[in-house]
Amino acid sequence: MIEAARQLLSERGAQGFSLVDAARRAGVSAAAPYRHFRDKDALLAEVALGGFKDFAARQKGALAGHSDPIAAFRAMGLAYLAFAQDEPGAYAAMFMGTHGPLAATDKAIGDSGFEALIKALRAMIGDPPPPGLDPLKLACQVWALSHGVAMLAASGQLQHGFGVDPQELLLEGVERLVKGAIKP
Amino acid sequence: MIEAARQLLSERGAQGFSLVDAARRAGVSAAAPYRHFRDKDALLAEVALGGFKDFAARQKGALAGHSDPIAAFRAMGLAYLAFAQDEPGAYAAMFMGTHGPLAATDKAIGDSGFEALIKALRAMIGDPPPPGLDPLKLACQVWALSHGVAMLAASGQLQHGFGVDPQELLLEGVERLVKGAIKP
DNA sequence: TGTACATCAGTGAACGCGCGTTCACTGATGTAC
């Protein structure tokens, strides 16, 4: 059921999504989901929660998979992009409900992915960080760049508009962010 | 009418938007819009078109308003963020229809804003650019970072989650991107 | 100046549709004795 919702979200985007359709996709009647979820929003929240978990796991996996800090950092960037690409449904759900405040659980799990990012960053720039370099801010910049590239790539604007490869763009961009941050 | 649509888009986001509501907001009957637009999508396209025009004008204005290349570049970054903040309705419309390919006019006007960015970049890094530095790619990175910061800021994740100021984050990030690109 | 006509933005009633949700129900599965 959650899987069906994720599929539909991937195909139709956040605004084209309907409970009835998701149920149809899962091969059950429109009333069946109400056995498992209070309402439509609860289903979407569950999809988002699964997304956060999956995302955090991938980020941690990327971090743990490399002993070299730079390689680990690059792997995390690629993992971000890959997640947005592989699971656009979950990704949409995660950033959808966000008009209201995130539920506490979701936030905690989302943060755990972000903390992995900060950890990787700290390993790269040395601890303690150079004076005037706030790891949190740099991490936010990396995050924003990743998010931006993922969104522009998802709508095809980078590839079709400019013939640019998203992965390469992100890796180079992150490298430049870090280099620009530690240089004088 | 277009103004009403823009307002509603701002308040409710892309998925909460309805023609009927927009007409109500404009103080006319639900049928009235059909005098001016073929259907709902045509209205949204018109809002998006207006957004692209406004956006390009702001970018060009920011570029023209400063003789110092660096100041001009910073101003463009701020203009990007300000536009996304002031006109979330138009911004949403611009990036909404984007699942399909953009109409030719929209694309041309959107590009004109992007070209202003490249122009400012070229003035900053010198012409011809240093070897191995593709201005187009750097521009895409700046764009992606701006887009990412704008979206995260719009959903309040930067401010409420981490107490980070979006404007400062963007300016510093862009500076780092450029610095990282021209340094060895 | 006055009359006849064309234009056209807006009206309000109506339509068919898909949606989210409710309800009493069915039927399979597991448990107690």
Place this chain on the structure above:
DNA sequence: TGTACATCAGTGAACGCGCGTTCACTGATGTAC
């Protein structure tokens, strides 16, 4: 082993609703003579 009962995922019909869109219309404005 067999019978009685509880649990519970799923059914299908029904509801009220807001949506996008159509239609014949009205009434104000502008133009021609």
